[in-house]
Amino acid sequence: xxxxxxxxxxxIPALMALALSAGVALADEPPRATWGxxxxxxxxxxxxxxxxxxxxxxxxxxxAAPIPLPAAPALVVPVEAxxxxxxxxxxxxxxxxxxxxxxxLPTPRASPADRSASSPGPRLRMIGxxxxxxxxxxxxxGLSIRPVEWLRVTGAATHNTMAPGARLGVTLDxxxxxxxxxxxxxxxxYWSGTVPGIQGSPSVAYNxxxxxxxxxxxxxxxxxxxxxxGASWLDLNASASQSALASLSNLTYRGxxxxxAKLGFSLHF
Amino acid sequence: MKKTIALFGLAMxxxxxxQGSVDITTSxxxxxxxxxxxPATLGQVSLTTETDVNLDVHDELASMAxxxxxxxxxxxxxxxxxxxxxxxxxxxxxxTADGMMPAQPLAxxxxxxxxxxxxxxxxxxxAQVLGYLQEGPVVVHLTLTGALPAQAITLNYSLxxxxxxxxAVSVQNL
Numbered sequence: 001x002x003x004x005x006x007x008x009x010x011x012i013p014a015l016m017a018l019a020l021s022a023g024v025a026l027a028d029e030p031p032r033a034t035w036g037x038x039x040x041x042x043x044x045x046x047x048x049x050x051x052x053x054x055x056x057x058x059x060x061x062x063x064a065a066p067i068p069l070p071a072a073p074a075l076v077v078p079v080e081a082x083x084x085x086x087x088x089x090x091x092x093x094x095x096x097x098x099x100x101x102x103x104x105l106p107t108p109r110a111s112p113a114d115r116s117a118s119s120p121g122p123r124l125r126m127i128g129x130x131x132x133x134x135x136x137x138x139x140x141x142g143l144s145i146r147p148v149e150w151l152r153v154t155g156a157a158t159h160n161t162m163a164p165g166a167r168l169g170v171t172l173d174x175x176x177x178x179x180x181x182x183x184x185x186x187x188x189x190y191w192s193g194t195v196p197g198i199q200g201s202p203s204v205a206y207n208x209x210x211x212x213x214x215x216x217x218x219x220x221x222x223x224x225x226x227x228x229x230g231a232s233w234l235d236l237n238a239s240a241s242q243s244a245l246a247s248l249s250n251l252t253y254r255g256x257x258x259x260x261a262k263l264g265f266s267l268h269f
Numbered sequence: 270m271k272k273t274i275a276l277f278g279l280a281m282x283x284x285x286x287x288q289g290s291v292d293i294t295t296s297x298x299x300x301x302x303x304x305x306x307x308p309a310t311l312g313q314v315s316l317t318t319e320t321d322v323n324l325d326v327h328d329e330l331a332s333m334a335x336x337x338x339x340x341x342x343x344x345x346x347x348x349x350x351x352x353x354x355x356x357x358x359x360x361x362x363x364x365t366a367d368g369m370m371p372a373q374p375l376a377x378x379x380x381x382x383x384x385x386x387x388x389x390x391x392x393x394x395x396a397q398v399l400g401y402l403q404e405g406p407v408v409v410h411l412t413l414t415g416a417l418p419a420q421a422i423t424l425n426y427s428l429x430x431x432x433x434x435x436x437a438v439s440v441q442n443l
Binding site: 247248249252255257 | 284285286287288289290291292293294295324325326329436
């Protein structure tokens with residue numbers, strides 16, 4: 001053992017020369033980046049090439065167990081081995097090009113579910129028309145606006161065979177199903193008019209408000225046929241009616257009319 | 270077509286529930302003959318004249334009664350005209366034309382000298398007046414007393430009834 005140690009000490013100058021050359025090699029090697037790329041794997045001692053036995057004049061030295069030099073073999077390999085890609089150590093060593101700012105890292109691809117959630121979806125058909133007929137609405141033809149899927153705001157010109165009128169309304173349409181239940185609140189006005197074909201008919205004007213539940217058929221976003229029913233509030237005024245012996249004037253009615261109903265369709269583009 | 274018919278039937282079955290009102294106005298000319306002298310009282314000489322005015326709002330009230338219960342308020346019952354200048358007192362009675370409801374005092378008023386219109390405050394309740402008006406044509410008998418001129422007097426008799434209707438009826442009866 002003492003001899004082995006002595007032999008080993010005799011080889012220190014040579015080892016120092018190797019170590020110096022390895023240090024130069026390490027100094028030339030760029031610093032290893034620890035981010036972005038996988039770290040260079042450490043070389044386990046078992047995988048390292050066995051240290052060549054230090055040859056000496058005595059064959060006993062060959063038989064003697066060599067003193068393991070932990071770092072030397074690992075340091076020697078990169079210096080002596082060509083920077084072949086096959087060498088795992090060299091292959092994983094980052095180069096200067098690796099440290100340069102590269103293109104941004106690719107973002108993870110969205111899953112199909114994510115794509116469906118972020119995609120704009122079908123276009124909201126906001127503008128449309130509505131046509132209906134009923135009581136006390138008369139016949140109506142108007143514009144329908146859907147600011148959101150479940151809401152319809154309508155404005156219509158109406159006629160009750162006596163005079164023209166106007167109507168505004170809001171329909172809540174929360175069900176996207178082909179058959180849906182809706183709620184509608186509308187308010188309208190009819191200007192004064194006489195009953196056609198009746199001589200001396202009083203001139204009638206009225207305001208009304210509809211409170212309707214509806215049954216609607218079709219696609220909510222495009223075409224729907226509807227049947228609305230419920231109650232309506234009337235505020236009616238009629239002008240004088242003259243008979244031979246008396247005149248009727250200031251005819252008014254304020255109250256409910258139920259049921260009131262109408263049917264029609266809405267079409268959105 | 271079936272839906273149209275169904276909607277029409279629904280409209281005809283619709284019911285109303287509210288309050289209606291209408292003013293019925295009658296305005297008739299009352300021609301009073303030449304006044305006659307009343308028996309002298311305390312030395313004062315008084316003349317009188319009388320006439321009948323026919324009113325018929327039966328049909329109108331009957332139509333309204335079909336759609337609800339009626340109540341009436343006489344908002345105006347008056348005589349007017351230049352001939353009132355010398356009238357001291359106006360009295361009125363009401364009776365149905367067919368005699369089914371007997372004559373009752375309707376109003377009595379003292380005229381202000383020189384005025385051209387006299388209001389006749391009703392001596393009957395509004396419901397009683399409505400009963401007469403609903404029964405059929407009525408006769409309002411007007412009597413003028415005072416220092417009347419010796420000539421026929423023409424006045425205008427006006428009655429305005431504000432009729433309230435508690436409407437609760439199918440639309441088809443409106």
